[in-house]
Every structure is written in structure tokens, then in C-alpha cells.
Amino acid sequence: MNLKAIVSAGLAVIQIAAASPGSAAPLVSLDTAVFVEHQESGDVRRLEPAQSFKRGDRVVTIVRWRRLGGSNGGFTLVNPLPHAIAYQASASDSEEVSTDGGRNWGQIGTLRFGNRLATPEDVTHVRWRVPATSAAAGRGQIAYSGIVR
Numbered sequence: 001m002n003l004k005a006i007v008s009a010g011l012a013v014i015q016i017a018a019a020s021p022g023s024a025a026p027l028v029s030l031d032t033a034v035f036v037e038h039q040e041s042g043d044v045r046r047l048e049p050a051q052s053f054k055r056g057d058r059v060v061t062i063v064r065w066r067r068l069g070g071s072n073g074g075f076t077l078v079n080p081l082p083h084a085i086a087y088q089a090s091a092s093d094s095e096e097v098s099t100d101g102g103r104n105w106g107q108i109g110t111l112r113f114g115n116r117l118a119t120p121e122d123v124t125h126v127r128w129r130v131p132a133t134s135a136a137a138g139r140g141q142i143a144y145s146g147i148v149r
Contacts, residue, residue: 016075027068028075035060037145057148059085064141065130074132077142078102080125085146087123092142098125 016028035047037058047060063077080102081087087097096105099113099122111118128142 016077027070028077029066029068030077031064031066033062033064035062053084053148055148058088058145059148060143060145062141062143064139066139067135072132072136074130074135076127076129078125078127081123081146084149086121086149087126088120088145088147090126090128090142090144092128094128095142095144096127096129097123098127099123101125 016030034050036050036053037060038046038048040046050059053059063079065077097108097111097118097120098105099111099118102125104111105127108118108120108123111122113119113122126144130140134140
């Protein structure tokens with residue numbers, strides 16, 4: 001599976017919004033890196049930069065942000081997932097997910113997808129709220145994992 005097509009389909013379309021309504025969105029530089037995770041003996045895992053994907057690969061996406069200016073408050077990063085990637089988990093418990101294209105947000109286990117509780121595979125978007133205290137550090141990163149469908 002072509003890595004460039006998958007990344008271009010969703011990971012490169014991260015939206016940035018001010019954390020509080022009515023304030024200007026901060027200027028933020030983003031860098032996204034995608035890795036394939038390999039399980040070695042025992043609990044040892046190894047990440048390698050992704051060159052290509054195949055069905056069933058576990059991938060880890062790291063979004064690094066750097067604040068360039070703008071407002072002094074926090075901000076929100078919204079990342080639409082490429083359809084080829086089934087969301088699994090985030091490295092942060094503060095993420096919120098959407099299963100309906102970004103209209104409604106919540107935590108896995110609380111969102112509904114039709115008549116049932118949503119599963120990680122139903123996720124279409126992930127968002128993280130970067131509070132003002134973290135944004136003041138000037139840089140940070142957020143990571144999440146998925147499985148290639």
C-alpha cells in the first residue's frame with residue numbers, strides 16, 4: 001500500500017483551532033511521522049520509519065507541534081484519519097474521538113455508532129486539546145496507533 005497516498009489522504013490535513021471561542025488560532029508548525037511497529041521477543045517493540053504498508057500492520061503516528069506565535073492560550077489539533085487506517089489508541093488519555101466525521105466528540109466507550117457503542121475501528125477523527133500551560137512550552141508531540149485495514 002502506498003504510504004504517500006495514505007498520509008496525504010488524512011494525516012496532512014490536521015486542523016488547528018484556538019481553545020477558546022472568539023480568540024485567534026495560534027500559529028503552529030506541524031510535523032507528522034509515521035512508523036510501523038514490529039513486535040520482537042517478549043515485550044520488546046521496535047518502530048521503523050514506514051516506507052510502505054500492508055494489511056494488518058500496526059502503525060504509530062507522531063504529530064510534533066511547535067508554536068510560532070499567535071494567541072497565548074491553548075489550542076486544539078484535529079486529525080482526520082485516513083480510511084485505510086483503523087484507529088486503535090492514543091498515547092494520551094486526553095484525546096477525544098469522532099465517529100461521524102467530526103460532528104460529535106467523546107471518548108471510546110461513551111460514543112454511539114448507530115444502535116451500538118462505537119469501537120476504535122469506527123473512529124474518523126481524533127482531536128487533542130493542548131492547554132495553555134502545555135502550549136506555553138512552545139513545543140510538544142502527540143502519538144496514536146492504528147492498524148492498516
